[in-house]
Amino acid sequence: MRVTVVDYKAGNLTSVLKALRHLGAEPSVTDSDLSLIHTAERIVLPGVGHFAATQRLDATGLTPAIRAAIARGVPFLGICVGMQWLYTGSSEAPAQPGLGHFAEQCTRFAESSEKIPHVGWNSLEVRPVSRLLAGVGPGEFVYFTHSYKAPVTADTAAITTYIEPFAAAVERGNVMGVQFHPEKSGATGLKILRNFLGWQAEGTK
Amino acid sequence: MITKRIIACLDVHAGRVVKGVQFVDIIDAGDPATQAARHARDGADEIVLLDITATHEGRATLLETVRRTARELFVPFCVGGGIRSAADAAQVFEAGADKVSVNSAALADPTLIDAIGRSFGAQAVVVAIDARRDPHAADPVRDAQVFVQGGRKPSGRRVVEWAREAEARGAGEILLTSMDSDGMRTGFDCELTAAVSEAVGIPVIASGGAGTVDHFVDVFGRGKADAALAASIFHFGVSSARSLKEELARSGVSMRLPC
Numbered sequence: 001m002r003v004t005v006v007d008y009k010a011g012n013l014t015s016v017l018k019a020l021r022h023l024g025a026e027p028s029v030t031d032s033d034l035s036l037i038h039t040a041e042r043i044v045l046p047g048v049g050h051f052a053a054t055q056r057l058d059a060t061g062l063t064p065a066i067r068a069a070i071a072r073g074v075p076f077l078g079i080c081v082g083m084q085w086l087y088t089g090s091s092e093a094p095a096q097p098g099l100g101h102f103a104e105q106c107t108r109f110a111e112s113s114e115k116i117p118h119v120g121w122n123s124l125e126v127r128p129v130s131r132l133l134a135g136v137g138p139g140e141f142v143y144f145t146h147s148y149k150a151p152v153t154a155d156t157a158a159i160t161t162y163i164e165p166f167a168a169a170v171e172r173g174n175v176m177g178v179q180f181h182p183e184k185s186g187a188t189g190l191k192i193l194r195n196f197l198g199w200q201a202e203g204t205k
Numbered sequence: 206m207i208t209k210r211i212i213a214c215l216d217v218h219a220g221r222v223v224k225g226v227q228f229v230d231i232i233d234a235g236d237p238a239t240q241a242a243r244h245a246r247d248g249a250d251e252i253v254l255l256d257i258t259a260t261h262e263g264r265a266t267l268l269e270t271v272r273r274t275a276r277e278l279f280v281p282f283c284v285g286g287g288i289r290s291a292a293d294a295a296q297v298f299e300a301g302a303d304k305v306s307v308n309s310a311a312l313a314d315p316t317l318i319d320a321i322g323r324s325f326g327a328q329a330v331v332v333a334i335d336a337r338r339d340p341h342a343a344d345p346v347r348d349a350q351v352f353v354q355g356g357r358k359p360s361g362r363r364v365v366e367w368a369r370e371a372e373a374r375g376a377g378e379i380l381l382t383s384m385d386s387d388g389m390r391t392g393f394d395c396e397l398t399a400a401v402s403e404a405v406g407i408p409v410i411a412s413g414g415a416g417t418v419d420h421f422v423d424v425f426g427r428g429k430a431d432a433a434l435a436a437s438i439f440h441f442g443v444s445s446a447r448s449l450k451e452e453l454a455r456s457g458v459s460m461r462l463p464c
Contacts, residue, residue: 011325012298019279049326115431117328117377119408121250121461122207141208141461143281145328145377162207184281184303186245186464 001197004040006066007031008056010081011048019183020044023194030062037065040074042197046183047081051106051148052093054085067099075174075199077132080146083170083177092148101175102155106148109163117147118162122180124169130157132176132195133169140188142168142180149179174201208461209425209453210432211446212251212410213244217286218258220270224388224437238274245280248447248464252278253380253434255306255333256286257355268300275301283331285380291320298325306331306380309353312360312367315374322375331410332371333380336364336397346396356384364397365404372405379405380434383413388437390416395428402429410434418452425458 003025007013013029020027027044030036037043043066047053057063070076078086089098090106098106109116121141126133136158149166152159157176160168170177176196182189215222215237222234234240241252254274256267271284284297285306294305311317311332321330335352337359342348349364360367368379381401383394393414402409408431411424415435424430438444450460 011329012295012303014275014299014301015282015303018275018301022277022279048328049324115406115408117407118207119328119378120207120210120431141464145281147327181281184279186279190279 001025001041002039003027003042003044003197004036005029006037006043006045006057006062006082008047008053008060008062010050010053010056011046013046015181015183016044016046016079019190019193020197023190023197025197032060032062034061034065037062037069040069042199043069043074043076044079044196045076045082045085046079047085048145049081050092051081051084051090052096054081054098055096057085063099070101070175073174073201075196075201076176077196078177079183080179080181083179084148084150086170086175086177087150090148102150102153102170102172104151104153106150108148112163114163117145119145121185122160122162122168124158124160126158127156130169130171131199132171132178133158133192134195135191136188142178142182142185142188144168144180146179150177174199206459208250208459209430210250210410211248211421211450211453211460212253212432212434213241213249213446214253214255214412214434214436215240216255216257216436217267217270218256223257237270238276241274241278241282244446245278247445248450248461249280250446250461250464251281251283251432253283253285253306256284258286268296271297271300271302285331285333290317291324294321294325298329304329304331304377306333308333308335311371312351312353312362315370318371318374318376322377327375327377330376331378331380332368332376333382334364334367334371334401335382335384336394337384338394338397346400349397352384365400368401368405372407376407378408378410380410380412386414387412389414390437392416392420393424393428393430393433395423398424398428398430402431408432418449418456421449421453422456422458425453
């Protein structure tokens with residue numbers, strides 16, 4: 001299976017690639033080669049760090065190529081900033097638009113007595129309709145490290161609470177995102193990546 | 206609910222895990238990759254590998270050790286020791302680390318924190334502080350001193366002030382080691398940990414002094430730590446992260462369980 005991992009220079013890809021290879025995938029990495037998007041059977045957009053880094057997706061032409069792939073029904077998984085990019089944007093970099101697949105905006109955690117960033121293992125409240133998180137039981141933990149988050153909506157696949165409830169995962173059709181790091185979330189994370197790799201696309205043309 | 210993290214620390218010297226007492230009297234405790242995998246399997250929430258002599262002697266074997274250790278590790282993995290530039294950090298990330306910890310080099314040039322954070326994100330930068338109380342100071346906690354070069358040299362900086370600067374420069378976490386408590390198994394320095402944790406808005410990892418379950422209960426409570434690091438109690442089969450976490454959960458500390 002042709003799994004394409006998008007490199008937009010937002011942190012390192014080593015851990016994601018290692019986890020995908022561990023699960024038997026042979027991922028290809030593109031930082032500008034659009035043919036790897038055109039021929040992809042799965043697309044993974046990782047990312048840590050600053051939302052402004054997603055500007056590189058626009059500069060390289062990856063954004064329209066990914067948009068077209070999503071329209072073809074290619075299963076897409078955004079991780080961390082890669083999930084946030086699926087929304088209209090983030091208050092972390094207001095001038096930089098996201099893909100806009102989901103209509104909401106990502107925002108920083110409200111100031112409180114809690115520490116920001118939200119770093120560590122937190123539990124998931126998985127909505128039963130989620131296919132990406134199938135088999136993830138109540139009280140399973142995943143690893144987060146972030147200061148910005150997406151709001152809970154009808155597309156939210158799992159909710160986590162830190163300061164306030166936020167979207168730990170989003171899923172509509174073949175487009176998915178996780179705010180946590182499945183590649184760093186032990187057996188639970190590998191199960192989620194396995195679900196993505198085994199995904200039967202809906203309405204693929 | 207966010208859980209408190211139990212971090213297993215591997216102090217590495219010349220490619221082997223070692224354990225010292227107050228940073229000296231070092232003994233051999235095994236292969237880093239084998240030990241890291243065992244700790245992850247035994248429920249550790251994170252693995253830290255510190256090349257304790259890298260700054261002192263150069264960092265020849267570090268990258269190969271990191272690569273081998275990271276290969277089958279699917280929990281967060283932090284590496285420190287001898288990282289002097291953003292380019293050094295890039296190599297360590299490429300070898301499979303998720304975070305780097307910087308210590309002496311950041312004190313020598315604090316803009317190193319900004320530089321790594323800009324390229325890899327704040328979440329990837331842990332500032333490690335080796336702290337020693339100043340027994341002659343009016344306030345030994347507030348005036349605790351930062352040491353560098355693996356605890357060999359005083360830096361002239363105060364711990365709380367340096368932690369604040371590290372945060373302002375974009376550090377994602379502080380790893381605070383009490384040199385007074387290190388390897389003693391007499392408990393963490395809860396007063397110093399609380400002073401740092403209250404001074405910054407980023408997570409603080411307490412290190413140095415773990416000996417019993419109550420020491421961890423104490424540092425998560427009174428010490429306001431977000432995570433605690435231990436090395437010696439996990440070696441030689443004394444305890445496992447899982448049994449420690451189960452006991453902590455029974456004492457009311459929020460833990461990732463089952464794990």
